[in-house]
Amino acid sequence: MPNQKIDDIDRRILRALQLDAKISLSELADEVGLSASPCARRIRLLERGGTIKGYTAIVDQEQVGLPINAFASIKLERQREEDLDRFEDAVSRWPEVLDCYLMTGQRDYLMRIVAADLAAYERFIKDKLTRLDNIASIETSFALGQVKRSEVLPIQ
Template sequence: MPRSEIDEIDRRLLVSLQEDARLTTEELGLRAGLSASPCARRVRNMETAGIIKGYVAVVDQAKVGLPISVFVSIKLERQREEELDRFAAAVGRWPEIVDCYLMTGQRDYLLRVVVKDLPAYEAFLKQKLTRLEGVASIESSFALGQIKQSTVLPMVKEG
C-alpha cells in the first residue's frame, strides 16, 4: 500500500521532476542519491498515492495564439452547496478557464481565463459567464504582463 507522507528523498525527487519531468529514472535517481530501481519505485508510489497527479508540457500561451489572460472575480447570489456545485460543473466544461479557485472574502471565485483577443473574451463573457444562473456579479481584470510563472512548488524540509 502506498504511503502518503513524503521524506527528504521524495522531496528531492519531486523538486527534480517539477523542474524537468523528462528526466530518465537514472538521472532522477542520481539527483536524489538513489539507484534506478528504488527511484522508480518511489516515483510509482507517489503517483499511486496521488502526490504526483500527472505530467504536462508547459506551453507559452502567447506563442500558441492565446496572449490574453483575464482574471475574473465572481460573486454568486447565494453560497449554497447546490449553487457552488452548479458553478463548478459549468466552469469545468469551459476550456477558456484554466484556473478556478473558491475564495474567501468579497468574491466567491477567482478565475483565470485565457483567450486570443478582446472579442474572444467578450464572446466568452456574453455566451457563457453571464448566462450562468446564480451569478450576482462579474468583475474582469486584464493582465498587462506576467512577472513570474512557476509550476514548481516550494518544497522545504520539515522541522
C-alpha cells in the same frame, strides 16, 4: 492515500521532477542518491498516492494565439451548496478557464481565463458566463504582463 508520508529522498525526487519531468530515470536516481529500481518504485508510490498528479508540457500562450489573461471575480446571488456545485460543474467544462478558486471575502470565485483577444473574451462572457443562473456580478481585470509564473512548489 491522502497525506502520504514523504521523506527527504521523496522531496528531492519531487523537486527534480518539477524542474524537469523529462529527466531520465538514471539521471534522477543519480541526483537523489538511489539506484534506478528503488527510484522508480518511489515514483510509482508517489503517483499512486496522489502526490504526483500527472505530467504535462508547459505551452507558451502567445505562441498558440492566446495572449490575453483575464482575471474574473465572480459574485453569486446565493452561496448554497447546490449553487456552488452547479457553478463549479459548468466552469470545469470550459477550456478557456485555466484556474478557478473558491474565495473568501467579497467575491465567491476568482478565475483566470485565456483568450485570443478582447472580442474572444467578450464572447466567453456573453455565451458562457452570463448564461449561468445565480451570477450577481462579474468584475474583470486584464494582465498587462507576466512578472512570474511557476508550477514548482517550494518543497523543503
